[in-house]
Structure formats: structure tokens, C-alpha cells
Amino acid sequence: MIDAQILNGSASDAALQERHWVARTRQGDEAALAALVARHRTRLIRTASNLLRDRHEAEDIAQEAFLKAFRELSKLRDDRAFSGYLYRICVRLCMDRLRLKRPETVELESSQPHEGGTIENRVVIEKLLAQLPYDLRTTLVLREIEQLSYDEVADVMQVPVGTVRSRLHVARERFRRLWMEAVGEPC
Amino acid sequence: MLRNRCDRFSRLLSERADRDLTPAEARFFDRHMAECPGCAREAGISGLSLDILRTLRVEETESSGFEDRVVSVWKQTRLRRDLGYWSPALVGAAVSAIALVAVLNATARTPKSGYQAPATSEARRLTIDQRFPELGPIPLSNRPR
Numbered sequence: 017m018i019d020a021q022i023l024n025g026s027a028s029d030a031a032l033q034e035r036h037w038v039a040r041t042r043q044g045d046e047a048a049l050a051a052l053v054a055r056h057r058t059r060l061i062r063t064a065s066n067l068l069r070d071r072h073e074a075e076d077i078a079q080e081a082f083l084k085a086f087r088e089l090s091k092l093r094d095d096r097a098f099s100g101y102l103y104r105i106c107v108r109l110c111m112d113r114l115r116l117k118r119p120e121t122v123e124l125e126s127s128q129p130h131e132g133g134t135i136e137n138r139v140v141i142e143k144l145l146a147q148l149p150y151d152l153r154t155t156l157v158l159r160e161i162e163q164l165s166y167d168e169v170a171d172v173m174q175v176p177v178g179t180v181r182s183r184l185h186v187a188r189e190r191f192r193r194l195w196m197e198a199v200g201e202p203c
Numbered sequence: 204m205l206r207n208r209c210d211r212f213s214r215l216l217s218e219r220a221d222r223d224l225t226p227a228e229a230r231f232f233d234r235h236m237a238e239c240p241g242c243a244r245e246a247g248i249s250g251l252s253l254d255i256l257r258t259l260r261v262e263e264t265e266s267s268g269f270e271d272r273v274v275s276v277w278k279q280t281r282l283r284r285d286l287g288y289w290s291p292a293l294v295g296a297a298v299s300a301i302a303l304v305a306v307l308n309a310t311a312r313t314p315k316s317g318y319q320a321p322a323t324s325e326a327r328r329l330t331i332d333q334r335f336p337e338l339g340p341i342p343l344s345n346r347p348r
Contacts, residue, residue, distance in 0.1 A: 065261040
């Protein structure tokens, strides 16, 4: 499906407007800074929420990402790349937070197969996700939930595409095994 | 040998989520799933678990006041940074101001040029005649008899 914004040219207008805001933010314009926050707030909080599974923590991380991005704006060579630059900072801050947390070892009652409703399965999935190491978890979430391409995941995590492919395979396999244990299926 | 085939099947299971398998890969995949119950069960589980995982996607919700908070913290950060930048000058200015006040105070106590306070002995000769207090201090020699 072709984005309507591309058809009517408003996508390029939005990009141009954002470049203008970034340039103004470099000069200390707080209104431009607020505009950038308003534009990217939802996506950042959503991504952080998907990675951290905690809304309040996600808002803290999103705020920290914005402040870090503005503080280090001199490192951004091309104002057009602000969106990706901000997103990378957010994901890295989430990974730092996840790195500090040890993967949880959750005991699930495998004797009770989870044939129940969606809510029960989602609770189980949340717990299984918490058992993955932070790098596998991040790769899996960015690909499966955020729906990023391999190239995008590689760019965000600053690793080669081959590493993304490998990590994704390991993450999916491990996740699958954890699910099979949780539902009482023999591995 | 079976382990190698299972490993290959597992990798293709992951790849299949992202791309179409080649005809050769698809043939191997289907054949192995028919001959390996464990891998067949894993294929079924894989689809289900990833489908449920995708439902965990957080819905976009409103977070009121977020922009204001970010801008507020940003202003505070900049203010602290600017104060840190200017603090040596501010300290210097404060020290200078204190020194200036001290000098001015000392100057105020020093007698003006051309003015001489009466000598102590002369000051003693001034007295207030209680009969005529309205005259104020007068030299003893001028006191009405």
C-alpha cells in the first residue's frame, strides 16, 4: 500500500520541516526542540515499552533518549538522519537497561498446558521474553514486534546483517524451546 | 546425521518467517517434517509462539505532559551547564564586590583632607552650661559667669 503522504508530497514536506527544526534546535530554539519531541514521542515510548515491557520505565528512557540526542546533537552530521539517530539512542538505552537486569528464571507449571485464553498466553509470553539475554531479546522484539527489516535492525543495533540473522535464529529457537517447556510439550 | 538435518530444518524454520524458501529448501523442509515428529511439532509451536509474541505490541497511548517535562528538564540542564560555565566569573565578581565594599567602608572612616578633629584637650574644654542648655557645648572660656 502506497503511503498517502508520498502521493501528495507531504512526506517530503514533513522531512523538510524536521530538518528545519533540527537546525533551529542546534541554535537553541526551544520551540523547535518541543516540536521534535512531539513528533517522535509516540514512537519512542512505544519502542521502549515493547522492549522493556514497563510503561513508566519506557517513558523515562524516552525522555533520557531525547535529552541525550539534543545534548549530543553536534555528533549528527546530517539533519535528515535525526529520526534514525534518535531511535538508535533509544534502543541502546533500552539495551543498557536490560543488560543490568539478569535474565529471569521463571518457573512455569508445565503440567498445566496453556490452552486458555489470549491473556494467559500473553502473560506466559511476557515471562518467556524476560528469560532471554538482552541482545537476543532486543533482536527478537525489533524484528517480530517492531517489524523492522534485517537492515534496519542491523543499523539500530550497529551490528552486521549476518549477526542479526544469526541472533534472530538463536532467539527464535530459544524462544520456541521455552514455549514448548511452558506448555508441557517435550522438546 | 539426523541431528544435522534437524539443525538445518530449525534454521529453515527461522528463515521461513522472513523469506520464501527456495524450491530445494521447501522440498527438504516438507520431507523432514513428514519424517521427524519432533521437528513437525516444533514447526507448529514456532508459528503459534511468534504469533502470540507479535500480539504483545504495545498500543500507542497518550502520555500527557511528556513534551513539557522534556523541555523543562532540558531548560534546567542548560541552566546548570551555563551556571557552571559562568561560575568562575560570578565568584570573581562577588569577591570584587566584597573587596570594593570593604575599601569604601575604610575610606569613610578616614578623615577628610583639611578637616581636623578637635584635639582631645580642647574637646575637654567644651562644656554644657546646664543653665543654658540650649547653647549646646561651649568652650569653658566662653561660659557665661
